[in-house]
Amino acid sequence: MTSSTTPTSAVLGVPAAGPATAAAHFATRLAFEADVSDVHADLAAGVPGIVVVDSRSDASWAQGHIPGALHIPTARVAELAPVLVDPALTVVAYCWGPGCNGATRAALAFARLGYQVKEMLGGFEYWVREGFGYESATGAGQRPIDDLTAPRSGISCAC
Template structure:
């Protein structure tokens, strides 16, 4: 018997352990971000890397808006060099969080992605914050 699940054997337990453990160095999830943001010092800066219009329509409370294309050294100078950044975008269908994370990494900044983005945040039942439209 053959099918797409079993045609390629699973990795060994040590390989799987290393792979899955390594992922946590690169990503976090909405629940963990929500829990950390409930503390006075979450230990990271949350960046919504979508455009300002989408940010204004609804974003994670406590997030700063910095579109991934505008992540440049001069703007990042506002934070200490060892600041951890967590990027997010619209959701799994969007690669903006990865684009932002790549730009931050290229600038030598520690970074993780919040998997799920806005879609994941809403799926967890967490509220979004919105702003009045820009003039």
Template structure:
């Protein structure tokens, strides 16, 4: 009986593809368009923080959680505009230019809904992926009645309300 010492990288090809390759990757051109489209609607918390820190914020931050959650803690300089209060009149009061919306975190789609409403009202908008939850996880500063220290934050501190 002979035993094989071949590693998976050198083993003979298998006839069943992996779950990764079972669906073929897009062409590079189509993949580029897909990723560019996603980035046209999303902002990363790190990019938002560095723009704020470096004085290059060419956008307005909108916290679309309820007003009480915003009062408790929010991103520096964020304007409170709860999802339920996004109306043509309120939007007309906002500064011109790009809006960046956020909610609590990935399990809350309030910022996605807000982005859709704002776009329907003719505004350029991006959603900050990860929301306040991931902002705090990265250790960046917050404002409000209870600024958050990410090292000691409890779920109650984090305003788990959309």
């Protein structure tokens, strides 16, 4: 005799939130986050109203950074932001990548100073992995698109 049992769901062990709660959650996340493709699109189009801030160390900045970004290491945000960043702009903070919380710390520092701020998901790592150009102490650079992060065609995935 065989017994049949219904497998327990790892996904549904905690039920999904209701649609209204889910909509509020995801809208809130988007108010705090931007992805590298959207940041790149805005910079390429010259969209006004944002300033991209690299919160990494001097050595990291020299190794590579987003063209047009400001360099304000996290520990110096309180000191340098009032001098360098127009409070009318929305700050988009980034650091190394998803394994680093430096951009989160920088975004918190900007918010505490009264700035509108978003964190760029993926950081410099995903900027480079998506094939976007960067600047370094030795000049401009660009790597091939990592097809695990973006379409090989270079055309936006239109998420």
